[in-house]
Amino acid sequence: xxxxxxxxxxxxxxLTTTLGKVxxxxxxxxxxxxxxxxxxxxxxxxxxxxxGVDIARFGSEAMRASPRQSDLLIVSGRVSQKMAPVLRTVxxxxxxxxxxxxxxACASTGGVFNNYALLQGVDKIVxxxxxxxxxxxxxxxxxxxxxxxxxxxxxxxxxxxx
Amino acid sequence: xxxxxxxxxxxxxxxGHFGGEILTVNFGPHHPSTHGVLRLIVDLDGEMIRGIKPxxxxxxxxxxxxxxxxxxxxxxxxxxxxxxxxxxxxxxxYALAVERLMGVEVPPRADALRVIMSELxxxxxxxxxxxxSGLELGAMSMLMxxxxxxxxxxxxxxxxxxxxxxxSYIRPGGVFADATPRFLEMLDKFIGExxxxxxxxxxxxxxxxxxxxxxxxxxxxxxxxxxxLGATGPMLRGSGVAWxxxxxxxxxxxxxxxxxxxxxxxxxxxxxxxxxIREMREAVKILRQALDRLPDGPVNVDDRKMLPPPRExxxxxxxxxxxxxxxxxxxxxxxxxxxxxAVESGRGxxxxxxxxxxxxxxxxxxFRAASFANLQALERMALNHMVAxxxxxIGTADTVLGDVDR
Ligand code: SF4
Numbered sequence: 240x241x242x243x244x245x246x247x248x249x250x251x252x253x254l255t256t257t258l259g260k261v262x263x264x265x266x267x268x269x270x271x272x273x274x275x276x277x278x279x280x281x282x283x284x285x286x287x288x289x290x291g292v293d294i295a296r297f298g299s300e301a302m303r304a305s306p307r308q309s310d311l312l313i314v315s316g317r318v319s320q321k322m323a324p325v326l327r328t329v330x331x332x333x334x335x336x337x338x339x340x341x342x343x344a345c346a347s348t349g350g351v352f353n354n355y356a357l358l359q360g361v362d363k364i365v366x367x368x369x370x371x372x373x374x375x376x377x378x379x380x381x382x383x384x385x386x387x388x389x390x391x392x393x394x395x396x397x398x399x400x401x
Numbered sequence: 402x403x404x405x406x407x408x409x410x411x412x413x414x415x416x417g418h419f420g421g422e423i424l425t426v427n428f429g430p431h432h433p434s435t436h437g438v439l440r441l442i443v444d445l446d447g448e449m450i451r452g453i454k455p456x457x458x459x460x461x462x463x464x465x466x467x468x469x470x471x472x473x474x475x476x477x478x479x480x481x482x483x484x485x486x487x488x489x490x491x492x493x494x495y496a497l498a499v500e501r502l503m504g505v506e507v508p509p510r511a512d513a514l515r516v517i518m519s520e521l522x523x524x525x526x527x528x529x530x531x532x533x534s535g536l537e538l539g540a541m542s543m544l545m546x547x548x549x550x551x552x553x554x555x556x557x558x559x560x561x562x563x564x565x566x567x568x569s570y571i572r573p574g575g576v577f578a579d580a581t582p583r584f585l586e587m588l589d590k591f592i593g594e595x596x597x598x599x600x601x602x603x604x605x606x607x608x609x610x611x612x613x614x615x616x617x618x619x620x621x622x623x624x625x626x627x628x629x630l631g632a633t634g635p636m637l638r639g640s641g642v643a644w645x646x647x648x649x650x651x652x653x654x655x656x657x658x659x660x661x662x663x664x665x666x667x668x669x670x671x672x673x674x675x676x677x678i679r680e681m682r683e684a685v686k687i688l689r690q691a692l693d694r695l696p697d698g699p700v701n702v703d704d705r706k707m708l709p710p711p712r713e714x715x716x717x718x719x720x721x722x723x724x725x726x727x728x729x730x731x732x733x734x735x736x737x738x739x740x741x742x743a744v745e746s747g748r749g750x751x752x753x754x755x756x757x758x759x760x761x762x763x764x765x766x767x768f769r770a771a772s773f774a775n776l777q778a779l780e781r782m783a784l785n786h787m788v789a790x791x792x793x794x795i796g797t798a799d800t801v802l803g804d805v806d807r
Contacts, residue, residue: 275431276437277437277438277460278437278460278462278482278485278802278803279482279485279566279567279803281437282485282486282529282566283565283566285529285532285533285544285548286548286551286552289544289545289548289549289552290545290548290549291548291549291552304432306431316460317460317462319458319459319460319461319462319806321458321459321461322430322438322459322460325430325431325438325459329431351467351478351479351482352462352463352464352467352479353467354462354463354466354467354470355463355466356461356462356463356466357462357463374567375565375566375567377565
């Protein structure tokens with residue numbers, strides 16, 4: 240069936256769905272991450288954006304330099320005590336709705352560094368939606384986390400955080 | 402009036418050369434072009450940079466302190482993670498230091514594998530540098546090309562050590578495991594293809610008018626300044642000083658390889674780019690020699706007090722079980738003393754200073770970070786340049802913030 244025919248036969252049709260589903264579908268497929276690299280994991284985050292694994296297939300290639308244009312904060316690496324307030328500021332600057340992926344062992348729990356310098360898990364300062372294990376996680380792991388997040392966003396509907 | 406994101410403007414009231422006031426502007430620590438979490442306090446006179454003060458410590462991980470809580474063989478894992486673009490080279494510095502204190506010599510095959518891993522790492526580190534610097538200066542496609550080859554290298558890492566980035570492959574006493582036949586095959590193919598890929602990068606950048614306009618004459622660092630400021634690696638060689646630890650203080654058998662030290666007398670960002678390109682070509686040359694001459698034999702020292710016995714022995718020998726138990730509960734002890742060993746990483750002199758009090762844990766471990774030294778040259782390179790050139794200058798220093806802050 241050609242496009243014209245399709246438009247003729249189906250163009251006048253009406254779909255019934257909920258607004259929440261449409262909004263969730265739209266949001267889930269256009270998650271823009273903040274370009275916020277911290278440590279080793281950030282290198283794998285860059286690798287996720289390159290041709291080999293290509294995060295663009297999931298609509299998230301637009302890494303925004305400004306937190307005000309982004310929906311997703313990927314905490315990619317270890318967060319020191321000195322960096323913690325900065326991270327929180329970046330998170331606060333992001334407009335709602337927003338989500339957080341904690342990438343790697345350090346961001347999730349402090350990883351191999353159980354000491355005075357590191358925050359033992361970013362969930363102490365920002366609400367985390369998806370944790371990724373690994374040190375560093377493979378690019379495929381990050382994609383998997385993104386897909387999990389997308390499912391969640393789609394299910395959340397129009398008001399993600401109540 | 403609203404100011405752009407992440408920028409606070411403070412008027413200090415001083416007058417600049419152009420009659421305007423000197424502005425002090427904060428740059429970072431979250432900024433897309435700082436290669437991590439570097440923060441700079443920049444004094445601006447119009448568009449001119451009159452002063453830069455780096456503020457570091459945003460990635461301070463306590464790595465050196467952490468090492469004191471780990472046994473000697475556990476420490477290897479942490480060394481991977483300070484200069485995270487060259488993990489095997491960090492391993493090597495640490496392993497050589499521990500071996501020197503213990504008076505251990507590794508077998509020739511281990512040395513050759515160490516050289517192979519070091520050169521692969523140098524390539525991947527320069528590739529990340531070139532990809533990200535290209536991206537920042539507008540050559541967006543560089544990132545895609547460079548990360549393509551970097552991924553090949555990471556696949557090889559995975560084949561030989563089971564892990565992509567933080568391999569912990571080089572350990573005191575040898576290496577983690579012998580190279581698999583598939584690894585040698587992959588390496589052979591890679592060595593064959595890489596020169597063509599380097600030509601491809603050069604096609605994209607060397608004569609690219611935008612790249613040249615943004616790097617030639619930018620970030621000058623005279624040889625004297627480079628030496629005084631302690632610059633190292635491509636930063637030093639980009640100023641025409643032929644100092645490469647692989648030549649001047651050879652380790653792991655580098656004296657047996659035929660390669661040249663890349664230098665450039667341009668003393669600017671473009672010169673340092675040429676140095677890195679040539680270093681990549683030399684690295685491929687070294688890889689070819691190492692692969693062709695790869696000696697046979699064991700890859701670990703034959704010392705039950707330092708490395709665990711092979712799995713088969715555990716079933717037949719009580720002594721092997723005891724050694725195994727001792728190694729994995731207490732670890733080995735290193736004779737009291739201190740030693741400094743430096744190796745050449747993609748960024749320069751990557752040193753490791755260890756102090757042992759004769760127990761199974763280090764007393765003190767200090768890493769001499771190449772990025773930290775190179776960061777000191779930042780102000781000298783950036784003075785009296787335009788604000789936009791700062792991006793090229795930060796890029797050319799190739800600092801890894803994990804290395805600076807540790
Ligand atoms: S989890 Fe591992 S790779 Fe990631 S930042 Fe921490 S040490 Fe680096």
